[in-house]
Amino acid sequence: xxxxxxxxxxxxxxxxxxxxxxxxxxxxxxxxxxxxxxxxxxxxxxxxxxxxxxxxxxxxxxxxxxxxxxxxxxxxxxxxxxxxxxxxxxxxxxxxxxxxxxxxxxxxxxxxxxxxxxxxxxxxxxxxxxxxxxxxxxxxxxxxxxxxxxxxxxxxxxxxxxxxxxxxxxxxxxxxxxxxxxxxxxxxxxxxxxxxxxxxxxxxxxxxxxxxxxxxxxxxx
Amino acid sequence: xxxxxxxxxxxxxxxxxxxxxxxxxxxxxxxxxxxxxxxxxxxxxxxxxxxxxxxxxxxxxxxxxxxxxxxxxxxxxxxxxxxxxxxxxxxxxxxxxxxxxxxxxxxxxxxxxxxxxxxxxxxxxxxxxxxxxxxxxxxxxxxxxxxxxxxxxxxxxxxxxxxxxxxxxxxxxxxxxxxxxxxxxxxxxxxxxxxxxxxxxxxxxxxxxxxxxxxxxxxxx
Numbered sequence: 413x414x415x416x417x418x419x420x421x422x423x424x425x426x427x428x429x430x431x432x433x434x435x436x437x438x439x440x441x442x443x444x445x446x447x448x449x450x451x452x453x454x455x456x457x458x459x460x461x462x463x464x465x466x467x468x469x470x471x472x473x474x475x476x477x478x479x480x481x482x483x484x485x486x487x488x489x490x491x492x493x494x495x496x497x498x499x500x501x502x503x504x505x506x507x508x509x510x511x512x513x514x515x516x517x518x519x520x521x522x523x524x525x526x527x528x529x530x531x532x533x534x535x536x537x538x539x540x541x542x543x544x545x546x547x548x549x550x551x552x553x554x555x556x557x558x559x560x561x562x563x564x565x566x567x568x569x570x571x572x573x574x575x576x577x578x579x580x581x582x583x584x585x586x587x588x589x590x591x592x593x594x595x596x597x598x599x600x601x602x603x604x605x606x607x608x609x610x611x612x613x614x615x616x617x618x619x620x621x622x623x624x625x626x627x628x629x630x631x632x633x
Numbered sequence: 634x635x636x637x638x639x640x641x642x643x644x645x646x647x648x649x650x651x652x653x654x655x656x657x658x659x660x661x662x663x664x665x666x667x668x669x670x671x672x673x674x675x676x677x678x679x680x681x682x683x684x685x686x687x688x689x690x691x692x693x694x695x696x697x698x699x700x701x702x703x704x705x706x707x708x709x710x711x712x713x714x715x716x717x718x719x720x721x722x723x724x725x726x727x728x729x730x731x732x733x734x735x736x737x738x739x740x741x742x743x744x745x746x747x748x749x750x751x752x753x754x755x756x757x758x759x760x761x762x763x764x765x766x767x768x769x770x771x772x773x774x775x776x777x778x779x780x781x782x783x784x785x786x787x788x789x790x791x792x793x794x795x796x797x798x799x800x801x802x803x804x805x806x807x808x809x810x811x812x813x814x815x816x817x818x819x820x821x822x823x824x825x826x827x828x829x830x831x832x833x834x835x836x837x838x839x840x841x842x843x844x845x846x847x848x849x850x851x852x853x854x
Contacts (some may be wrong), residue, residue, distance in 0.1 A: 608802065
């Protein structure tokens with residue numbers, strides 16, 4: 413990734429509203445780390461767009477699934493892929509219909525996935541558990557040999573990626589500023605609701621359960 | 634769409650966890666209508682996955698953008714496309730790492746877009762405004778002729794689509810049920826925060842602004 417805000421490749425260059433483009437690793441990683449899932453596009457041979465859980469370790473984004481999954485089998489072959497992560501932060505209401513917009517943070521990743529080797533799988537899957545809830549990797553039964561064997565884990569480099577952020581108010585044309593319509597932002601964010609426990613657990617709740625509903629995801633208006 | 638929960642086509646058939654599949658129009662429309670944006674996959678010639686605003690009228694999902702947009706130009710040519718909409722409703726924590734899951738509602742649409750003719754554009758774009766906020770189409774300056782001309786509006790049929798819903802607790806293997814780990818769901822939903830008004834507006838706030846922060850999106854745990 414580039415520190416001087418230049419795209420890492422021509423296909424990763426943001427074409428529309430390029431003033432919203434960011435190509436630095438810190439911005440890309442922050443947006444990726446706030447995501448529970450991504451959308452993966454590939455051609456198999458029909459073009460497909462499927463949601464799946466994702467997590468980051470270093471400069472790799474990981475996804476996983478059953479060995480039998482069409483998506484896993486196809487992507488493990490090294491087929492070209494594009495991955496998008498999008499957080500919607502607000503509806504931007506301008507005085508003119510034309511100038512309405514949305515506030516968002518997105519990352520689009522270009523490249524292809526490679527399969528995580530058997531010996532590296534436990535650590536990468538433990539990182540998924542820690543992404544879901546810090547401490548959860550130790551606070552659950554780890555995958556056994558047959559579960560590990562049944563699971564494909566795929567990583568894609570974050571080096572050929574672009575982030576796009578819009579986090580400001582409406583930008584009406586000069587002539588529209590005096591129109592009598594309300595303008596502003598209707599913000600939104602991910603809200604965490606109280607945990608729903610399965611019966612049978614005794615003792616104190618893990619800290620990630622206790623703090624869940626008190627920890628909304630951060631978002632900018 | 635099928636009323637007997639049969640897939641509308643082989644490529645739209647859900648392969649993994651097919652007990653979560655729904656092919657009826659009501660389920661598909663409800664999930665689509667709860668979305669502000671979708672992810673669109675297409676090959677141009679590299680496969681791309683891009684987020685964009687979306688809205689439904691009848692059995693069509695619409696997107697829009699500048700005439701100059703690479704995505705708009707490519708999709709207007711009738712290129713194959715796949716569109717995904719995903720709402721994440723909760724993290725599902727099982728006693729075993731392997732049985733962790735997510736609660737979600739998703740729709741995947743297969744087909745191709747067709748361009749909305751000039752004479753139909755104003756009504757379809759007004760429907761976008763009404764999707765954003767009921768009443769907003771009349772409470773903003775409508776697009777003028779040059780704005781309409783600069784905007785491409787594309788529709789894709791919802792007939793070749795599949796919904797997938799998971800909205801239940803963890804399903805551990807029998808042998809894992811007695812493990813001492815907490816299991817349950819960490820639910821989440823879209824939260825609406827108080828509106829941020831631009832300066833200069835006088836009079837009462839429109840009802841869609843007044844009610845925004847009191848109207849979280851509906852979600853199931």
